[in-house]
Amino acid sequence: MLETDKKRELIIEGAIKRFTHFGINKTTMNEIADDLSVSKPSLYYYFPDKSSLILGVINKIFDDYFEILGKEKPSSSSLEDTLAGFIEVKHRFFQKYYMLHLSSGSNDASLNSEQLRNHVLQMKAKDVAFHSVIFQQAIDRGEVEVSDLNKITELYLESLAGITSLCVMHGNKELMPSKKDMKVMLEKQLNLSKIFIKGLKK
Secondary structure (H helix, E strand, O other), X not given: OHHXXXXXXXXXXXXXXXXXXXXXXXXXXXXXXXXXXXXXXXHHHHOOOHHHHHHHHHHHHHHHHHHHHHXXXXXXXXXXXXXXXXXXXXHHHHHHOHHHHOOOOOOOHHHOOHHHHHHHHHHHHHHHHHHHHHHHXXXXXXXXXXXXXXXXXXXXXXXXXXXXXXXXXXXXXXXXXXXXXXXXXXXXXXXXXXXXXXXXXX
16 A cells, blocks of 8 residues: 555656646656656556546645645744745745646646546635634734635735736746746735735734
């Protein structure tokens, strides 16, 4: 069982390397098998199709993301400092997995499965729930005042995501955004977060 799990993780890591370099829609299962020097039957044993492999990759990325967020959550920090730390984490993930963003809107059927869409929605809901806890702690400390916690948390995360989307839309469709573009995006997100929190203060 442990050997099976290890093999599965190696395949996911190999897929992440190729996906983040070439993009999901430009990667085939055969190329991943060749990269890892594994037989195609072996690859399909662990992942019957590309959609299931993409799902495994998404799970891995989100697991890593939530694990790091959990470590970035000092109870003594202000809401502004805590959320700024989360933005830094999101920024690092955005840089590392930028090529995955280019696959959105692709005609690749493996990217448009109902299961995959539902899973991404579940992960977004988990992100909202995670941030809601942080907002609730700030409310309990008397730091901010919020009438509808879930709506405010969703609005906050969607606002940050909007800045990220603008970076993707305005960037080069084949290359990473420049360091300057990345820096500007991060600064905008940090500034938006400060303004957002200021509006919630009592």
